[in-house]
Amino acid sequence: MRNLKLIIHREYMARVRNKTFIVMTFLSPLILVGMFFLIAYLSMLNNGEQKIIGINDQSGVFSGEFEDTEDIQYLDLSTVSLDEAKRIVELEGYQGVLYIPDMENNVELAESIEFFGKESPGFGTLQQMERIITEKLTTRELIARGVDISQIQSAETKVNIQIENFQGQRTSRMSGYIKMIFGGAAGYLLMMFIIIYGNMVMRSVIEEKTNRIIEIIVSSVKPITLMLGKILGTSLAGITQFAIWVILGSVLLFIASAMTGVPMVAPPSEAQQGFDQLANSDMQQLLTDVANLPMLSLVISFLVYFIGGYFLYSAIYAAIGAAVDSETDTQQFMFPIILPLMLGIYVGFFSVIENPHGTVSTVFSMIPLTSPIVMLMRIPFGVPWWELGISVLLLIVTNIAILWLAAKIYRVGILMYGKKPTYKELYKWLKY
Amino acid sequence: MNDLLVAENVSKQFGKFIALNDVSIAIPEQSIFGLLGPNGAGKTTFIRIINQITMPDSGTVFFNGKPLHPNDIGLIGYLPEERGLYKSMKVGEQALYLARLKGLSKAQAKERLEYWFKRLNITHWWDKKIQELSKGMAQKVQFVITVLHNPKLLIFDEPFSGFDPLNADIIKNEILNLREEGATILFSTHRMESVEELCEYMALIHLSEKLLDGKVSDIKRAYKSNTFEVGLTTHNEPELLKQLEQNFIVEKANFKSITEDLKLRLQIAPGGTPNDLLQYLVARAQVNHFVEVIPSVNDIFIKTVTQNA
Incomplete structure (x- = not known):
């Protein structure tokens, strides 16, 4: 225990004092916040640019229907001929001209409307024009x-199906999105954490091998203690980094938004519209939804799966590090690690969001290599406790098994030099 | 004298490869014990078993009379052949870390490190990183780390490789000094001259088997062939040579001398004494040079290994 503490301390300090680590820790939030403001700034620039579109409405049906928006200004060119309108548009450098012929039949009219321009208009612009025309023609x-x-x-109604589970908890469609965001973020975060810090564990194992210090250390401590110390020390360094990121990120965001006047939460324009459309009661619903999320069980299961998943993969990373002589030899072993992680993410983003309690989601939230990611995504949607129990139990059992296997490979591997290990070779090591 | 370490019928197999086959070795307390063998003989496996890095498949190792226990790690100091240190960690810091892993408290470790650093005159290296030191300098630090916790048993695997003659001598004297203070020393090497110079006991391992072990002087006595190197002056060399060849096995010898001698190696029959030979020679020629041929460790090594190849 005493030695484990010493090793954790050394590993932690070695990670934290590393120059790359320091640079990454303090630079990443700066870059991230910088990017955020760059995007916000660019989209503001784009918004300021108003396009002008001429309307050549021969039918007179649409007079007054085209209202200027933030980025499109409509210019009525109905009094001149189409050719004249085109000439004006080209001369003035406008975006184009929308030609609406004079026809009695609405269906025919709908099919004959044309847009003339130097270049085709943006998707958003086109959609907006089409919406106005469709609405008007339908009414007509x-x-x-x-x-x-x-x-x-007067008959039009707005429906928001009230969803209520058997425990009487009310939810809504909006809360579905929130659950998706919460679960998705947790799953994605876990995957990133595993890849970044698992690699770090692996590199530090390889470092000890290439430095030839390993035999000196294992003559004092058990290899498994060293391995556990490495995994724990590195994960503590990771948690430190995340904590600094969160704190630094929010402080920077706050300072920067106060200085530049960009609103702290600046949703893209469509989302803005979406929010505008939300009635006050919807906004309230959103807040209650967030508050209604099973926060405590969410946090606890997040911790359980985070630790379980990270340990599982770190042990594999450590074993790989022990098996090889240099980082270039690790490639052949990377695929089996990345594959289940990717699978977890894809299943999460496609299957869980579509159907959180479907067969695919349920199965993948049981398989220990994918369960941390998939289950984290499922949990906000409410998972029966027995499913959680089985999944956690499987994860723990697998963790013990993998740690045991990894420790065996580690124990043999760290003292092996100059051998390019194959899977067959690794299998043999298990029996030494 | 008590044996500090006794290995009884130790065997170890890696897959199909047999690394050690029924090896028994006893290392007397406060001795310097040489573990010899060609590359791949099983020396490192044996040492790793003592250090409890690897467990034997069968057989027992006794330390201080009791079966080896995990706590005994603190009583053993090991300088492996493949050795190194953390490149980007400071010398003092990592020496402290490794000493504490051996069970020393922080204060204890610091005090002893200061003592040893002063003793070897390397105090100014404390805040340097290993990557700033030369290989020999790093080896010195490793030596200090090995002996720091005052182990009862010190295991050195090729301790002098990487040292210049001056520093090799300093380290050699430190090792002898540690022995004086009560430590038992196990040397693993294939540099015969250091065995010749330092070891009182030795064991030879070849192809996973122990071929011989015991006191170096006993082994030499067992391996000597009653052969003597002589330098003779006589008027009639051919006549003398003829007589000698009738009584002994005669070989030409080559050694340095200031007289123009007949230089020979004479092997006498078992049971014959040097005195008999000397009397025989004195009666026939002037004896300028007379010395018994004692096999060197090197000779024994080569002879045993080739015999068992």
Whole structure:
């Protein structure tokens, strides 16, 4: 125990004092925040640029329908001919001209509307114009068929299906998104953590091998103690880095947003619209949804799966580090590590979001190599306790098994030099 | 004298490869014991078993009369052949770390390190990183780390490799000094001259088997062949040579002398004494040179290994 503490301390200090670590820790949030503001700034620049589009409406149906928006200004060119309108647009350097011919039949009219321009308009612009035209023509067609529009308008209802589970907890569609974000972020974070710090464990094992210090150390401590100390020390360094990132990131974001006047949470324009459309009650619902998330069980299971998943993979990384002589030899062993991680992420982002309690999601949240990621994504949607129990139990059992196997490979591998290990060779080591 | 370390019928196999086959070795307390053998003989495996890095498949190792226990690690100091230190860690810091892993408290470790650093005149290296030191300098630090916790048993695997003659001598004297203070020393090497010079006991391992062991002087006595190197002056060399060849096995010898001698190696029959030979020679020629041929450790090594190849 005493030695484990000593090793953890040394590993921690060695990581934390490393120049790359220091640079990465303090530079990453700066880069991240810088990127954020660059994007915000660029999109603001883009917003300021207003496009002008001429409307050549021969039918007169749409007069007054095209309202200027933040980035599009509509110019009425209905009084001149189409050719004249085109000439004006080209001369003035406008975006283009929308030609609406004069036709009685709404369906024919809809098919004959054309846009002329030097270059094709952006997707958003096109969509906006199409929406206005569709709405107007639909209304016109409905009237033409003798439908009372005021009746339709008064009959229109907005539906937000109230979702309630058997325990009586109310949720909504909005809360589905929140759960997705929470779960997705946790799963993704875990994957990044495993890859970054697992690699660090591996490199530090290789370092001890190439430095030839390993035999001096294992004559004082058990290899498994050294391995555990490495994994723990490195993960503590990782947690330190994350903590600094979170603190530094929020402080920087706060300072920068105060200085530049960019709102701290600046959602892209579509989302902005989405938020605008949310009624006040929806906003309140959102807050209750966040508050309604099972925070305690979320945090606890996050910790359990985070630790379990990280340990599982770190042990494998450590064993790989012990088996090889240099980092270039690790390639052949990387694939089996990356594969389940990627699988977890993909299953999480495609299957869990689609159907959190479907067969695929359930199975992958049981398999120990993918369960930390997939289960973390599922948990916000509510997972029965027995499923959680089985999954955690499997994870723990596998952890013990993998740690045991890794320790065996580690014990033999650290004292092996000059051998390029194959899987067959590793299997033999297990029996030494 | 008590044996500090006794290995009884130790065997170790790696897959199909047999590293040690039923090896028994006893190392007397406060002795300097040479463990010899060609590369790949099983020396390192044996040492790793003593250090409890590897466990034997069968057989027992006794330390101080009791089966080896994990706590005994603190009583053993090991300088492996493949040795190194953390490149980017400071000398003092990592010496402290390694000493504490051996069970010393921080204060104890610091005090002893200061003593040893002063003794070897390397105090100014404390804050240097290993990568700033030369190989020989790093070896010195490793030596200090090995002996720092006052181990009862010191195991040195090729301790002098990487040292210049001056520093090799300093280290040699420190090793002798540690022995005087009560430590038992196990040397693993294939440099015969250091065995010749330092070891009282030795064991020879070849192809995973122990071929011989015991007191170096006993082994030499067992290996000597009653052969004497003589330098003779006589008027009639051919006649003398003829007579000698009838009584002994005669070989030409080559050694330095200031007289123009007949230089020969004579092997007498078992049971014959040097005095008999000397009397025989004195009666026939002037004896300028008379010395018994004692096999060197090197000779014994080569002879035993080639015999068992």
